[in-house]
């Protein structure tokens with residue numbers, strides 16, 4: 646999100662005690678077995694009563710957008726009625742999906758209140774299967790991305806910077822650029838929520854990231870809104886628990902699905918009372934940017950997420966050297982390309 650708008654929404658939500666968005670964990674199930682996934686997969690599916698209760702409470706709390714997360718939202722048997730309900734209520738809906746199954750009627754796919762955010766892994770079927778464990782995952786996902794676009798739907802693609810054998814994400818970015826499909830890059834690979842870090846060997850090294858940046862460069866840095874004026878206007882580390890809340894398949898409420906610090910459960914409380922709760926106030930006080938980040942000249946290059954910092958280091962309000970390493974590579978790339 647553009648920096649100034651982000652700061653504005655954070656302070657507005659905080660001032661008015663409202664949230665902009667609610668993330669819903671539709672299921673913890675997924676057809677993929679991605680080697681780097683931070684989640685522990687399980688056959689947990691949100692029930693209809695929990696789902697409809699969340700939507701009602703999101704409305705009462707003044708939220709304007711909803712996102713479906715997983716696991717893989719399209720693994721839920723009720724994905725069509727859930728999607729219909731959210732757009733019917735006038736929310737803006739983002740479905741975060743691996744794009745493998747896209748079983749929605751065409752009228753919904755092209756609905757102007759719906760946006761797909763699709764993560765793509767690998768740069769062909771072989772490299773994708775190495776990551777997802779599923780044959781033909783690349784070609785099928787790519788076909789669905791183009792299908793949404795051709796139907797007039799809104800889609801953006803998240804490209805992963807995983808440095809797995811023969812993976813060439815720069816080719817995927819070139820293709821997306823040619824097709825004028827918006828994309829962003831996930832450059833920080835974190836430890837899983839269960840503490841597993843075997844996949845960290847696939848974190849991109851400098852050479853690999855430089856190759857991605859060489860293709861992504863101009864558009865990527867424009868999107869990052871990088872300027873020489875590095876000013877941090879808010880001490881909040883991010884919008885978790887400020888502009889957004891998250892609810893899992895059991896109705897437990899968290900500041901964010903990546904930051905699972907339980908604030909309550911929507912079956913016994915509601916989002917409005919949770920917004921005014923002491924627990925949330927305490928979380929907000931603790932989820933602040935470390936002092937060093939507030940004056941860091943790499944801040945605008947940094948993909949720091951306190952939730953994943955917590956997975957890596959056990960607490961979220963500290964500096965993660967992995968974030969600094971990636972930010973320094975991006976800075977080096979920009980300095981180098983501007984000097985050419």
Ligand code: SF4
Nearest residue numbers: 938941947968969972
């Ligand atoms: S580069 Fe390091 S110190 Fe700078 S903002 Fe990111 S995490 Fe903080």
Ligand code: SF4
Nearest residue numbers: 883885901903950952
């Ligand atoms: S914890 Fe991470 S994913 Fe969640 S809102 Fe903050 S930055 Fe975003």
